[in-house]
Amino acid sequence: MTLRTAGPVIAVAALTLALPPALSSKQLSIYILLGLAALVTLGLSLLLGFAGQVSLGQASFSCIGGYTAGLLAVHGLPSMAGLLAAPVVAALFATLVGIPLLRLRGHALAFATLAMQLILLSLLSQADWAGGAIGLQGVPRLSIGGLEFAEDLSYAYLTWGAVAVALLLARNIVASRTGRGLRALATSEVAAAASGVPVGRYRLAVFALSAGFAGLAGGIYAFYLGYLSPGSFPVLLSIEYVVMAVVGGLGTLWGPLIGAAGIVLLVQVLNTLGTQPGMPSYAPSVLSYAVYAALLVLVVLFLPRGLAPVPRELAARWRGASSKPSLQEAP
Amino acid sequence: MSDFLQYLLTGLGIGCAFALVGSGLIAIYRVTHVVNFAQGGFAVIGGMCASSFLTAGLPHGVAEILAIAVAAAVGLAVGVVAIGRPGTSPRQGLIITLGLGILAYAAEVLIWGDQPRSFDGVPGATTLLGVRVPTQYLLIIAVTVLVFALLGLFFARTDVGKALSACAANPYAARLVGIGVTRMGLLSFALGGALGGLAGVLVSPVQQVTFDSDVLLIVNGFAAAILGALTRPILALAGGLLLGVAQTLVAGYGSGAHQTDVALALMLAVLIWQAARQPTVEEAR
Amino acid sequence: MSGPLIEASSLVVRYGAATALDGVDLHVRAGELVALIGPNGAGKTTLVNTLAGIVPPAAGTASVRGRLGVVPEGRQVFGSLSVDDNLRLGAWRLRGRDTSAIYELLPELVRVRRQAAGSLSGGQQQMVAVGRALMGRPEVLVVDELSLGLAPIVVASLAAHLRRLNAETGLAVLLIEQNARLALRLCTRGYVLESGRIAASGTSEELSRSADVVRAYLGGVPT
Numbered sequence: 008m009t010l011r012t013a014g015p016v017i018a019v020a021a022l023t024l025a026l027p028p029a030l031s032s033k034q035l036s037i038y039i040l041l042g043l044a045a046l047v048t049l050g051l052s053l054l055l056g057f058a059g060q061v062s063l064g065q066a067s068f069s070c071i072g073g074y075t076a077g078l079l080a081v082h083g084l085p086s087m088a089g090l091l092a093a094p095v096v097a098a099l100f101a102t103l104v105g106i107p108l109l110r111l112r113g114h115a116l117a118f119a120t121l122a123m124q125l126i127l128l129s130l131l132s133q134a135d136w137a138g139g140a141i142g143l144q145g146v147p148r149l150s151i152g153g154l155e156f157a158e159d160l161s162y163a164y165l166t167w168g169a170v171a172v173a174l175l176l177a178r179n180i181v182a183s184r185t186g187r188g189l190r191a192l193a194t195s196e197v198a199a200a201a202s203g204v205p206v207g208r209y210r211l212a213v214f215a216l217s218a219g220f221a222g223l224a225g226g227i228y229a230f231y232l233g234y235l236s237p238g239s240f241p242v243l244l245s246i247e248y249v250v251m252a253v254v255g256g257l258g259t260l261w262g263p264l265i266g267a268a269g270i271v272l273l274v275q276v277l278n279t280l281g282t283q284p285g286m287p288s289y290a291p292s293v294l295s296y297a298v299y300a301a302l303l304v305l306v307v308l309f310l311p312r313g314l315a316p317v318p319r320e321l322a323a324r325w326r327g328a329s330s331k332p333s334l335q336e337a338p
Numbered sequence: 339m340s341d342f343l344q345y346l347l348t349g350l351g352i353g354c355a356f357a358l359v360g361s362g363l364i365a366i367y368r369v370t371h372v373v374n375f376a377q378g379g380f381a382v383i384g385g386m387c388a389s390s391f392l393t394a395g396l397p398h399g400v401a402e403i404l405a406i407a408v409a410a411a412v413g414l415a416v417g418v419v420a421i422g423r424p425g426t427s428p429r430q431g432l433i434i435t436l437g438l439g440i441l442a443y444a445a446e447v448l449i450w451g452d453q454p455r456s457f458d459g460v461p462g463a464t465t466l467l468g469v470r471v472p473t474q475y476l477l478i479i480a481v482t483v484l485v486f487a488l489l490g491l492f493f494a495r496t497d498v499g500k501a502l503s504a505c506a507a508n509p510y511a512a513r514l515v516g517i518g519v520t521r522m523g524l525l526s527f528a529l530g531g532a533l534g535g536l537a538g539v540l541v542s543p544v545q546q547v548t549f550d551s552d553v554l555l556i557v558n559g560f561a562a563a564i565l566g567a568l569t570r571p572i573l574a575l576a577g578g579l580l581l582g583v584a585q586t587l588v589a590g591y592g593s594g595a596h597q598t599d600v601a602l603a604l605m606l607a608v609l610i611w612q613a614a615r616q617p618t619v620e621e622a623r
Numbered sequence: 624m625s626g627p628l629i630e631a632s633s634l635v636v637r638y639g640a641a642t643a644l645d646g647v648d649l650h651v652r653a654g655e656l657v658a659l660i661g662p663n664g665a666g667k668t669t670l671v672n673t674l675a676g677i678v679p680p681a682a683g684t685a686s687v688r689g690r691l692g693v694v695p696e697g698r699q700v701f702g703s704l705s706v707d708d709n710l711r712l713g714a715w716r717l718r719g720r721d722t723s724a725i726y727e728l729l730p731e732l733v734r735v736r737r738q739a740a741g742s743l744s745g746g747q748q749q750m751v752a753v754g755r756a757l758m759g760r761p762e763v764l765v766v767d768e769l770s771l772g773l774a775p776i777v778v779a780s781l782a783a784h785l786r787r788l789n790a791e792t793g794l795a796v797l798l799i800e801q802n803a804r805l806a807l808r809l810c811t812r813g814y815v816l817e818s819g820r821i822a823a824s825g826t827s828e829e830l831s832r833s834a835d836v837v838r839a840y841l842g843g844v845p846t
Binding site: 497500501503504506507508510511512513514515516517 | 675677693695699700701702703704708711712713715716720755759
Binding site: 061107108110111112113114115117118119121122123125126129130132133243246249250253293294296297299300301302303304307308311 | 605
């Protein structure tokens with residue numbers, strides 16, 4: 008890593024370490040949700056940007072992770088086991104479901120992931136052993152070796168720790184030979200297959216990995232909130248993640264962070280606007296949806312590579328770099 | 339037995355509505371290769387507008403046709419954003435229509451509120467094969483069959499229809515021959531809008547339309563279109579009917595809560611089976 | 624209408640940062656058979672697209688006077704439509720749909736007229752592509768890589784059709800070809816396009832005798 012790339016990383020890391028104690032309780036909870044969203048979006052961005060597959064059901068994996076952690080903890084197992092099991096079970100689920108599902112391509116796959124989430128949510132609402140439509144209540148606090156995570160502050164650090172680990176993992180994968188194979192997958196499956204890339208296995212692996220990230224986020228969410236229901240993981244949440252990934256910039260590592268931060272903060276602003284006296288009760292959610300949607304459309308039309316490349320391009324223009332367009336980087 | 343027939347007939351009726359929504363998707367995809375995720379919104383707009391126009395005093399017939407026209411106009415607008423700009427790829431178009439669909443959902447709530455709406459369709463019930471079925475269902479079936487027949491003729495026999503198919507088959511050659519590919523794409527979006535609107539107008543009398551209780555219509559319309567590989571209207575019709583009947587049977591003999599799941603699982607099974615029969619690696623669009 | 628039917632003057636066409644055509648001058652007059660030969664990637668198809676109005680010039684001009692018909696590289700038929708429909712769509716700009724003249728010219732297509740174009744052999748598809756272009760009653764025909772992927776006997780038959788059309792109706796033809804021997808034999812005049820520039824031009828005789836052309840495109844054997 009050169010100094011130029013290390014610089015922003017160190018700055019952001021320092022910021023995330025220093026920020027939590029300075030935040031109010033409400034801001035802290037937003038911070039935590041932001042981190043969890045970034046975690047899910049990172050996985051989705053890998054899937055979408057590197058393996059080229061559209062998933063409209065990413066929240067299902069968070070749901071599975073959350074319920075795994077929650078159910079294990081509620082039934083008396085050590086909470087750490089629940090937290091570790093969450094990504095594993097989510098990834099396993101993704102692998103099982105992926106074997107038939109990933110035979111589909113493009114829009115058929117997009118729709119199939121949507122269908123998967125709808126079916127999952129519906130089954131979960133009927134499942135009394137998981138609390139049914141009302142959901143799972145009374146998930147105990149996370150505790151690791153006797154140290155209890157009682158305050159929001161600890162969850163904040165936990166969340167961002169998880170994001171850091173995921174980022175490292177993602178970066179290593181992307182930079183490796185596997186990563187090049189993945190990028191080849193995104194541009195042309197036929198060419199990738201011809202070059203010896205095991206297309207089927209890679210697609211499944213990325214799918215499972217992204218599910219693992221989402222599952223971990225779901226697990227942390229379960230312990231943080233102490234309560235889960237199928238309604239916590241609606242289809243529109245999956246679409247939110249897609250918006251975050253696209254707006255932030257697909258196939259980059261900063262993209263998910265920028266996208267998640269941008270959208271979560273925007274939603275907070277809209278919520279405040281929407282709950283002003285005089286606004287109808289459905290105003291907050293409607294405003295949010297309208298803005299996500301508009302944002303998604305505008306970004307796709309005018310900033311197809313998302314926000315992440317913008318700082319670099321602005322810096323290059325400022326430095327007076329030549330106007331000749333450079334070769335496109337990996338998509 | 340009469341129970342079964344009743345479920346069958348209502349299932350066929352609702353299945354036809356699914357097929358209509360799906361046919362709009364197909365019309366758009368064939369010409370532009372864009373999967374229109376806003377398709378369900380056209381149906382909702384059609385139903386809502388019809389309800390509003392009727393409440394405002396417009397007579398039956400006029401209100402519905404006007405509602406369909408509005409849906410077609412909305413379809414055109416979606417098309418302009420999704421494909422109007424040269425260089426927008428179909429994958430971008432998909433994501434754009436997804437965004438526009440959500441925008442439409444928000445607009446619908448803002449305009450019509452979040453309460454369900456319905457209006458009276460064809461009144462009364464008819465006795466067919468010894469079973470009493472609300473006549474509206476028979477209207478749905480009749481109109482759908484007519485529309486599909488007309489669509490088939492349109493694509494196969496008329497010059498514009500063939501030009502639309504040409505755009506789908508080879509846009510480069512279509513341009514060489516002087517066909518305005520973007521204009522044809524916009525036409526297909528307007529057509530998709532009209533078909534979706536028609537579905538909404540037909541279904542509202544029997545199933546209340548709200549901004550989200552019509553998820554059934556949207557999801558199943560999609561499923562029907564996908565069963566038709568997004569290009570074959572006849573398969574979509576068959577798929578829609580299958581989905582409709584499966585759902586009413588499950589709701590009637592089993593539990594209403596699972597009807598969509600059964601339909602979705604069925605559709606997934608068919609999709610995967612279709613894909614398994616094609617061993618070649620496909621290019622993503 | 625006394626100017627050339629096709630005229631390119633200092634034509635420059637770019638794709639992003641790459642320059643596909645770099646100052647090209649050429650012309651085709653009424654009734655002429657003109658060849659454009661050159662290797663892959665020379666910019667031949669870019670020229671076709673510019674003449675057809677699909678790609679705009681970055682500098683210079685490309686003008687077409689009169690009706691242009693294009694037989695694109697790789698046939699590009701409408702695979703899911705019948706031969707008949709393919710031909711009729713060729714007349715899209717004209718509104719006339721009479722295909723009888725084409726079937727007279729290309730009787731081999733009569734037998735398969737109702738078949739989907741995508742199911743035909745390469746040679747038949749090429750005939751469909753030519754017929755489709757002719758349906759627009761063009762005054763000048765641009766043919767991009769007629770011989771690509773086709774058996775020599777089929778190519779010879781198509782070339783004969785083109786020569787007959789030119790003789791009987793005065794149809795001008797710009798024949799764009801990698802197969803230089805074919806192109807120079809069929810046409811009276813030609814250009815050589817290399818890396819976006821005209822490297823040589825002259826009558827077919829002159830080009831066939833030019834040492835450079837012979838070496839690069841005629842396999843070292845002058846025709």
